[in-house]
């Protein structure tokens with residue numbers, strides 16, 4: 001029997017999620033409960049239930065098209081603008097459902113900074129990029145803006161490289177610097193959660209290592225959810241890992257267990273490279 005046939009016939013696909021995640025000491029940041037999502041007639045997420053632990057790094061892994069980005073974008077309602085989108089279930093933050101009636105989506109997104117695959121600095125100075133979220137909120141006091149720039153660039157491990165060129169265009173920075181700038185901008189509005197969608201996929205190994213170090217430094221202060229195609233990256237930076245397959249969360253557990261002793265055969269097949 002070929003591997004493909006074995007995989008296709010595995011009973012794991014519809015089985016309940018296997019859980020063995022780490023709990024931090026700060027509680028739950030996002031509680032996802034029986035979450036389903038449809039793009040038009042096509043269901044992309046099925047009965048997804050798991051608690052994202054505050055202050056920890058959670059990696060979402062799985063083969064292309066399994067729903068990782070869809071799930072990530074659901075956490076700050078980035079999918080809202082997609083035509084024909086429908087959901088059921090709940091995603092709770094501090095006990096309130098982010099899809100509930102009367103939720104202020106703009107305020108919600110401020111609590112969830114987002115970093116994309118490709119660095120997307122705005123065509124303005126480094127300083128203006130970092131202060132953008134504050135200026136949108138009407139903050140004009142120079143001392144507050146200056147302090148924010150220094151604090152956020154330091155947190156994003158970019159201060160030393162940027163402090164003498166704060167008023168130069170952000171577009172003149174390297175790709176790795178631009179991505180750290182986007183992280184600095186992402187934390188300027190003091191979010192609780194940072195959502196990262198393959199943040200290193202456009203970067204070289206040195207820039208990738210810097211972002212990975214940064215993720216480890218930011219954990220604790222922030223809850224981080226990262227979608228990655230790199231299993232070594234997930235293993236290096238995350239505390240918990242969710243393995244997704246065909247829109248289902250197959251296993252959600254402590255990262256070292258997922259990569260060394262997963263509980264579900266399909267997770268094992270994926271992390272050992274039998275498919276992907």
Ligand SMILES: Nc1ncnc2c1ncn2[C@@H]1O[C@H](COP(=O)(O)OP(=O)(O)OP(=O)(O)O)[C@@H](O)[C@H]1O
Nearest residue numbers: 039044062063064065066067068069070071082229
């Ligand atoms: N805006 C959209 N409209 C319709 N279908 C979509 C949309 N976005 C994603 N999908 C579909 O939903 C499913 C999950 O896609 P998603 O991008 O979430 O997967 P992924 O695991 O992040 O994939 P990749 O690793 O390739 O980025 C796929 O079948 C995809 O084609």
